[in-house]
């Protein structure tokens with residue numbers, strides 16, 4: 301019998317959530333909200349399940365949802381996308397997999413930035429690609445042109461950008477995006493831009509999509525997720541947007557991954573993108589208040605809290621907090637002893653990890669955040 305094994309580890313999110321369940325910990329690790337999401341979205345999904353077809357929807361998604369995605373981006377980001385330029389996927393994760401499988405030939409190189417979301421490198425490698433890392437450095441996590449130029453070779457085909465950036469909770473600004481666009485054009489690269497956190501931004505900051513920068517309209521795959529827009533992470537409805545020639549290539553990979561996505565959830569998301577702009581705006585303010593609540597509680601407990609401009613997350617710097625543990629040991633002790641789960645940021649590195657930063661999720665009810673803060677304070 302052939303040996304059964306996998307070179308892929310278990311993701312830190314699953315591992316830490318399992319540990320939180322086992323210890324009865326408050327889970328500020330994996331990024332999910334404890335609210336119900338917009339009622340109108342749930343109702344539209346329930347109605348569609350009972351009243352509409354539950355057979356295979358079209359491979360690229362319901363036309364109504366594809367149109368709703370295009371309209372949403374026209375309103376929020378001033379983009380001018382057509383229905384053919386939007387492909388619905390089973391979460392952003394599937395969009396990432398489809399884009400990487402579609403666009404990488406064995407040996408092609410992909411420039412990506414560290415820290416990075418943990419799915420990227422296994423997906424690049426399984427597609428036969430070779431990741432080339434560019435390091436972003438705290439506290440500003442800016443992208444340096446010299447580092448990009450050092451990473452590019454004649455085999456480079458793609459860059460993979462996450463903006464806003466999980467776990468750093470930063471947003472790439474106009475100057476860096478313009479530089480990236482110039483770099484992609486100069487080296488004839490396609491950009492895969494994971495923008496799942498585009499609607500979860502704070503302090504009035506506005507997300508800028510790379511696809512809107514000079515030369516990028518024809519060479520960008522823009523990825524989004526309803527799970528993040530509506531704080532319904534279990535929905536696993538996402539999309540990828542690209543100019544028609546690129547979209548046709550992406551569809552080829554999508555058809556053999558999932559082919560399609562449950563229709564009732566697609567109707568639910570179409571309803572949300574069409575009618576829930578107010579909910580999205582209010583959620584941003586609620587999440588921002590959660591960020592501030594957790595940050596001040598952790599500061600009061602003596603932690604050095606790093607800024608968070610976007611995402612569900614903030615991080616603490618253990619060294620600056622005078623804690624002499626590495627991030628993995630700290631997270632393990634915190635979940636077992638204080639019963640608060642977090643994510644060690646070294647999980648977001650493939651090489652030479654930063655080992656003194658720990659990520660906390662703040663999109664929880666006030667009482668949950670207060671209890672977590674009390675447990676951490678008592679433990680310290």
Ligand code: PMP
Pocket residue numbers: 331390391392393394417462466494496524525526527528533536537538
């Ligand atoms: N990309 C990033 C940067 C993420 O943080 C996440 C999930 N938190 C995903 C992709 C996956 O999104 P989805 O659940 O829609 O697959």
Ligand code: GLN
Pocket residue numbers: 311313314329330331332466
């Ligand atoms: N993206 C989520 C996070 O950063 C986790 C998603 C997952 O569990 N795979 O927490």
